[in-house]
Amino acid sequence: MPNFLIAKLQQFTPLSDPDRSALHAVTEQRRQVEAREDIVQEGEAHGPMRVVLDGWACRYRQLEDGRRQVSALLLPGDLCDTHVNVLRAMDHAIGTLTPVTLAEIPRDRLDTLVGDHPDIGRALWWEMLAAASIQREWTVNIARREGVARLGHLLCELFHRLRAVGLTHDHDYGLPLRQSDLADALGLTGVHVSRCLQALRARDLIALRSRWLTILDLPALQRTARFGPGYLHLGYRDPVRAADAIPSPPPETVRDEVRRHPAR
Amino acid sequence: MPNFLIAKLQQFTPLSDPDRSALHAVTEQRRQVEAREDIVQEGEAHGPMRVVLDGWACRYRQLEDGRRQVSALLLPGDLCDTHVNVLRAMDHAIGTLTPVTLAEIPRDRLDTLVGDHPDIGRALWWEMLAAASIQREWTVNIARREGVARLGHLLCELFHRLRAVGLTHDHDYGLPLRQSDLADALGLTGVHVSRCLQALRARDLIALRSRWLTILDLPALQRTARFGPGYLHLGYRDPVRAADAIPSPPPETVRDEVRRHPAR
DNA sequence: CGGTTCATTGAGATATCTCAATGGTCGTGG
DNA sequence: CCACGACCATTGAGATATCTCAATGAACCG
Numbered sequence: 001m002p003n004f005l006i007a008k009l010q011q012f013t014p015l016s017d018p019d020r021s022a023l024h025a026v027t028e029q030r031r032q033v034e035a036r037e038d039i040v041q042e043g044e045a046h047g048p049m050r051v052v053l054d055g056w057a058c059r060y061r062q063l064e065d066g067r068r069q070v071s072a073l074l075l076p077g078d079l080c081d082t083h084v085n086v087l088r089a090m091d092h093a094i095g096t097l098t099p100v101t102l103a104e105i106p107r108d109r110l111d112t113l114v115g116d117h118p119d120i121g122r123a124l125w126w127e128m129l130a131a132a133s134i135q136r137e138w139t140v141n142i143a144r145r146e147g148v149a150r151l152g153h154l155l156c157e158l159f160h161r162l163r164a165v166g167l168t169h170d171h172d173y174g175l176p177l178r179q180s181d182l183a184d185a186l187g188l189t190g191v192h193v194s195r196c197l198q199a200l201r202a203r204d205l206i207a208l209r210s211r212w213l214t215i216l217d218l219p220a221l222q223r224t225a226r227f228g229p230g231y232l233h234l235g236y237r238d239p240v241r242a243a244d245a246i247p248s249p250p251p252e253t254v255r256d257e258v259r260r261h262p263a264r
Numbered sequence: 265m266p267n268f269l270i271a272k273l274q275q276f277t278p279l280s281d282p283d284r285s286a287l288h289a290v291t292e293q294r295r296q297v298e299a300r301e302d303i304v305q306e307g308e309a310h311g312p313m314r315v316v317l318d319g320w321a322c323r324y325r326q327l328e329d330g331r332r333q334v335s336a337l338l339l340p341g342d343l344c345d346t347h348v349n350v351l352r353a354m355d356h357a358i359g360t361l362t363p364v365t366l367a368e369i370p371r372d373r374l375d376t377l378v379g380d381h382p383d384i385g386r387a388l389w390w391e392m393l394a395a396a397s398i399q400r401e402w403t404v405n406i407a408r409r410e411g412v413a414r415l416g417h418l419l420c421e422l423f424h425r426l427r428a429v430g431l432t433h434d435h436d437y438g439l440p441l442r443q444s445d446l447a448d449a450l451g452l453t454g455v456h457v458s459r460c461l462q463a464l465r466a467r468d469l470i471a472l473r474s475r476w477l478t479i480l481d482l483p484a485l486q487r488t489a490r491f492g493p494g495y496l497h498l499g500y501r502d503p504v505r506a507a508d509a510i511p512s513p514p515p516e517t518v519r520d521e522v523r524r525h526p527a528r
Numbered sequence: 529c530g531g532t533t534c535a536t537t538g539a540g541a542t543a544t545c546t547c548a549a550t551g552g553t554c555g556t557g558g
Numbered sequence: 559c560c561a562c563g564a565c566c567a568t569t570g571a572g573a574t575a576t577c578t579c580a581a582t583g584a585a586c587c588g
Contacts, residue, residue: 091495143451187407231355
């Protein structure tokens with residue numbers, strides 16, 4: 001499996017060979033988590049720095065009435081806890097959506113890593129700020145766009161973020177979420193997400209079958225979603241995807257596809 | 265005027281005398297900005313680190329259709345740009361809501377400040393992470409709570425944040441926003457905010473007159489808004505407000521009040 | 529005093545929700 | 559290989575929250 005953390009950080013700066021092997025070394029310690037389990041629970045104290053190396057996870061808060069709100073989607077290469085030792089307790093939980101491979105980097109190793117490799121430190125800084133920017137954009141998206149555009153916006157965002165780590169194939173990508181997950185992320189209902197998806201399909205903007213999304217007309221989708229990629233702060237500078245991360249082809253049969261993603 | 269940056273950072277750790285005077289020194293360079301002007305515009309490159317020393321500002325994005333969404337409210341003591349030199353361009357604008365006093369700290373002074381005063385560095389870290397947590401909570405609030413609760417939640421948040429810097433008086437505070445500003449922050453319409461305010465008034469939870477908010481029953485308001493202060497990561501450890509920041513009394517006449525706040 | 533800005537109110541339009549029923553797909557066990 | 563159950567997506571129809579537009583009212587300002 002390619003190292004998606006490296007792929008991601010290289011979106012910010014090209015890293016040297018020593019940088020890359022240091023990152024490889026530091027992500028060797030891994031942990032598998034099943035789908036639909038918590039990685040970190042609300043109220044928990046801080047632990048090591050965790051990185052999602054494969055699979056999808058999310059930050060979420062469970063509301064009193066049983067509904068939940070996902071406040072961020074964590075894709076391969078994303079960091080779980082930027083909140084170093086500073087905050088006492090997690091104010092939200094992190095849970096998996098698919099089976100996830102996690103790297104756990106002890107704080108002291110992280111410190112020496114950043115000390116020895118300033119470019120990595122800067123790239124981690126960038127990742128934090130980009131994540132904050134995404135969070136702001138979610139606020140805007142949820143607050144101001146109606147269902148269809150809101151959903152389209154998320155699908156565009158995921159496309160660009162996945163492309164940055166080499167997890168797209170043309171205008172396709174594996175989308176291992178069910179509609180209720182999308183609803184939790186968008187502040188909508190599962191039922192309504194279903195209808196919004198229909199609307200996007202009816203306009204020939206997307207096709208979604210068996211957890212595989214095809215964007216049929218990216219410019220048109222971005223237009224209807226009023227999506228601009230600037231807030232992602234991605235460079236696509238060194239398109240790592242060819243070299244370091246090979247995307248899977250679109251599925252031939254449903255069964256094959258589902259098996260391959262995202263456990264791979 | 266008390267230094268609200270110091271008041272705020274002391275919510276995280278008590279600072280030593282040298283720390284405090286270093287902060288005083290570094291915030292001496294000030295700038296006044298009129299109400300309803302931009303401090304930083306979208307697309308602008310990074311500048312010095314800016315701190316709101318007095319008055320209210322907000323992060324916002326202007327949408328194509330003329331509406332705008334406020335993604336964060338910046339109160340006295342809050343930082344404008346955490347995005348150090350890392351990101352190329354602002355993905356949102358920062359504008360004032362009232363007249364604002366700004367401190368502008370050049371990057372190199374910031375670096376030496378943090379180098380010489382590690383506690384300040386840690387406190388700035390904390391401020392960043394707390395801001396990110398607030399941003400997540402806004403996502404949840406806007407996505408999942410209906411108008412009345414959503415508005416109540418914001419009013420509770422502002423109460424706690426203002427109290428942390430000593431800008432409350434009992435259960436009152438100056439709220440220099442018009443209803444359309446609240447609407448922009450909440451993802452609602454001005455009209456609807458008006459109705460939600462009526463609802464809160466009708467339940468005897470708040471009183472709001474001439475930019476002064478009185479919370480008549482904080483526990484009840486927090487209950488109906490399902491507000492929990494944990495995500496603010498405030499300690500109230502060293503209640504600086506008595507020592508370093510004197511809140512203004514509630515207004516006697518409308519005219520007096522409006523003059524005093526927040527220009528002071 | 530008249531103008532400007534903001535808040536309030538009313539009434540019809542729309543987006544989204546809720547609840548309940550139906551249908552599809554996949555895995556499992558006989 | 560089929561039948562069943564589990565899980566998820568789809569559809570329909572009525573309920574509700576919020577929006578839009580327009581009119582009125584209140585406060586303040588010069």
